[in-house]
Amino acid sequence: MPAMGKSNLFLTVVFLSGCMLWGAASAQGSDLLSQARAATQDIEAQLIDWRRYFHANPELSNREFKTSATIAAHLRALGLEVETGVAHTGVVALIRGKSLHPLVALRADIDALPVTEPAGLPFASLVTTTFNDQQTGIMHACGHDTHISILLAAAQVLTGMRSQLPGSVLLIFQPAEEGPPEGEKGGARLMLDEGLFERYPVDAVFGLHTWSALNAGVIGYRSGPMMASYDNFKIHVQGLQAHASKPWASIDPIVIASQIVLGIQTIASRQVNVTLAPSVISIGSIHGGIRNNIIPDDVEMLGTIRAFDAGMRKDIQRRLVTTVENIAESAGTTATVEFHYGYPVTVNDPELTAAMLPTLRSIAGVDNVIEIDLITGAEDFSYFQQQVPGFYFMLGATPAGQDAEQAPTNHSPLFFVDESTLLVGLDALVGIALNYMDLQGSD
Numbered sequence: 001m002p003a004m005g006k007s008n009l010f011l012t013v014v015f016l017s018g019c020m021l022w023g024a025a026s027a028q029g030s031d032l033l034s035q036a037r038a039a040t041q042d043i044e045a046q047l048i049d050w051r052r053y054f055h056a057n058p059e060l061s062n063r064e065f066k067t068s069a070t071i072a073a074h075l076r077a078l079g080l081e082v083e084t085g086v087a088h089t090g091v092v093a094l095i096r097g098k099s100l101h102p103l104v105a106l107r108a109d110i111d112a113l114p115v116t117e118p119a120g121l122p123f124a125s126l127v128t129t130t131f132n133d134q135q136t137g138i139m140h141a142c143g144h145d146t147h148i149s150i151l152l153a154a155a156q157v158l159t160g161m162r163s164q165l166p167g168s169v170l171l172i173f174q175p176a177e178e179g180p181p182e183g184e185k186g187g188a189r190l191m192l193d194e195g196l197f198e199r200y201p202v203d204a205v206f207g208l209h210t211w212s213a214l215n216a217g218v219i220g221y222r223s224g225p226m227m228a229s230y231d232n233f234k235i236h237v238q239g240l241q242a243h244a245s246k247p248w249a250s251i252d253p254i255v256i257a258s259q260i261v262l263g264i265q266t267i268a269s270r271q272v273n274v275t276l277a278p279s280v281i282s283i284g285s286i287h288g289g290i291r292n293n294i295i296p297d298d299v300e301m302l303g304t305i306r307a308f309d310a311g312m313r314k315d316i317q318r319r320l321v322t323t324v325e326n327i328a329e330s331a332g333t334t335a336t337v338e339f340h341y342g343y344p345v346t347v348n349d350p351e352l353t354a355a356m357l358p359t360l361r362s363i364a365g366v367d368n369v370i371e372i373d374l375i376t377g378a379e380d381f382s383y384f385q386q387q388v389p390g391f392y393f394m395l396g397a398t399p400a401g402q403d404a405e406q407a408p409t410n411h412s413p414l415f416f417v418d419e420s421t422l423l424v425g426l427d428a429l430v431g432i433a434l435n436y437m438d439l440q441g442s443d
Contacts, residue, residue, distance in 0.1 A: 032164060032438070036430045039157045044423050046156075050149035051422060052123040058112030058138045058145070060129065061176035062186045064089040067110050067148070071173050074152055078159045080171075087190035091173040094200065095158050097165025102440035104433045105170040105205040105388075107188075107381060108144070108151035109177035115139040115413050142410045143210035143397060146417055148173065150208070150425045157430050167437040170200045177380050179342075188383040197387050203440065204352060205390040206432055207381050208425055212407045213372075214396030216418035219364045219428060220372035221393045223353040225277065227346035228306040229313045230378040235260065235301040235324055237288075237335045244293040251333045253299040254288055259327050260301070260335065261286075267319045277308040279316055280376055306376045308345055346382040349389035352436075356391055359435045363427045377410075391432070395425045 059067050068089045075082045080093040089110075116137030117125045127138040140146075155171050172191070180186030185193075214220050237260065239253030261283050268279045281303065288299030305320070307313040321337045328335035360369045372394060381392050398407040399418040408414035 032161060032434050033431060035161055035164075036157055036434060037427060039160055040153070040423060040426050040430060043153050043156060043426075047149055047153040047422050047426060048419050050152055051145050051417075051419065054145035054148050055121075055140050056123045056125055058125050058127055058140045060114060060131070060138060060181075061111040061178050062088045062180050062184055064110050064175050068173065068175070071110070071148065071152065075155060075171070078155060080155070080159060086196065087175055087186055087188075087194060088184075089175040090191055091171075092196065092200070093155065093171040095155065095162050095165070095169040095171065097162050097168045097437070099166065100168050101201075102167035102203045102437050103170055103201060104167060104436050105172055105200070105202040105384070106151055106154060106429055106433060107172040107174055107205060107207040107384065108147035109174050110144055110148050111176055111178050112138050112140045112144060113142060113178055113411060115141040115411065117141070117413055139413060141413060141415045142178065143415070143417055144177070146210045146395075146397075146422060146425070147208065150422060150429055153426050154429050154433070157426070158433065165434075165437060167203075167440065169433055170202055172196075172205075174380075188380040192383055192387060197384075202388050204349075204436055205381075205384045205388055206356075206429065206436075207384075207390070207392045208395050208429060209379070209392070210397040210410075210417055210421065210425070211394040212397050212409050212412075212415060213404050214370075214394055215398050215400050215402070215404050216396050216421035217364060217400065217424050218368045218370065218396035219360050219393055219424070220370055220396070221348070221353060221357070221360070221391075222372055222374070223348055223350045225308040225345050225347050225374065226372075226392065227375045227377055227379045227382070228280075228308055229310070229345045229382075230342040231305045231313070231317065232340040232342060233303050233305065233320065234338045234340075235303070235335060236338070237299040237301070237328060238333050239288075239296060239298050240333070241297045242295050244295050247295060250295040251331060252295050253333070254296065256328055256331045256333065256335070257286060257288065257299040257301060259331075260324055263323045263327050264303075264320055267316055267323065271319055272312055272315060277312055278374065279308070279312060280304075280306040281316065281320070306378070308374060310345060313345070343378040343380045344382040344386060346379045346392055347385055348391050349385070352389045352391050355439060356432045356435065359431045360393070360428055363431055364424055393428070395428070396421055 114131040117139040176186030237253040240251035242250030283303040285302035289296035398404040
């Protein structure tokens with residue numbers, strides 16, 4: 001994470017000095033925030049219509065052609081400078097205020113998942129495709145349809161007041177958050193590799209995610225590490241085939257694989273410092289052999305690592321390789337580990353988080369802004385946060401009165417969003433953008 005610098009040090013001073021009300025930094029900021037709240041009320045019906053359109057027309061990662069075209073058309077209709085084809089199908093637009101800086105980035109991910117949606121909603125997805133050689137439906141089962149709609153509505157609200165904005169806003173509609181197809185690049189990392197933040201020198205980045213584990217209208221946040229890094233791995237255990245009635249004639253890769261499964265569990269429980277941060281190592285697939293009475297030649301295992309500390313992430317990878325290789329060697333054979341490196345830890349800048357909380361509390365209510373537990377899921381918003389201070393928060397999706405802890409989770413075909421939460425998300429995203437610009441402009 002880069003050094004905070006003078007401007008973000010100011011955010012800390014503002015927070016500690018007790019400016020705890022939304023728009024408290026200046027009278028101008030308060031006026032802008034009041035205008036924004038009025039404008040968001042007027043656009044709520046359109047916001048819901050957009051959400052239902054994108055929900056009914058989902059597209060997979062790096063294939064969001066219709067989605068990005070629809071986004072770009074609306075942004076151009078607002079008179080914005082629009083850049084398309086970013087990281088294949090991403091769309092970027094700049095809302096120019098009185099000054100280029102402070103430049104606030106607002107991000108929404110736009111891809112859907114290979115999930116078949118059950119019938120029921122009048123705007124349910126009927127889209128199908130072939131994914132990994134299997135026929136499947138496509139569904140916005142992670143809520144990205146709501147993210148697109150909220151950011152489109154934010155674009156309309158902020159564009160309507162751009163002559164009064166003390167800074168500027170970069171709108172990032174990012175493809176492939178769920179991961180690009182095998183053999184392709186995509187997502188936030190490719191956007192940055194293509195020079196997004198060189199073309200647009202962003203000062204801070206904000207994003208939100210609808211979340212089934214919270215009720216509609218509730219906002220969840222966490223300062224510092226919030227979502228885990230993830231790395232997937234493949235373990236190949238080499239054996240020696242023999243008849244199962246004569247195991248001494250074999251090198252049994254199934255037994256070795258079993259020892260490896262147990263051995264790697266001691267990494268999280270006995271080898272790394274559990275007081276520093278939690279971690280998870282899981283095996284999700286084991287495959288070896290075709291008959292009950294033949295010891296196979298080899299076994300292949302697939303697994304994942306989740307961590308909340310960058311140094312621990314690397315340490316676990318190293319320990320995994322050592323454990324796998326040593327167990328195999330002790331059995332007189334070899335085993336290899338192949339990593340697929342995933343997203344870094346999602347880390348909310350502590351000073352930026354503290355400075356934005358008064359805005360969120362004013363919008364959702366003090367009791368509806370809560371600190372949440374660590375999330376072992378991963379997010380490629382983390383790549384943006386490695387470049388500039390960032391703040392990412394969760395927006396409740398489960399209807400009020402229902403037990404959010406028992407609700408179908410994100411990525412489930414039964415994932416459901418109570419649309420009353422959309423306006424809260426819009427107010428929050430617009431509010432923190434305006435508050436950040438106002439605070440920076442007061443420096």
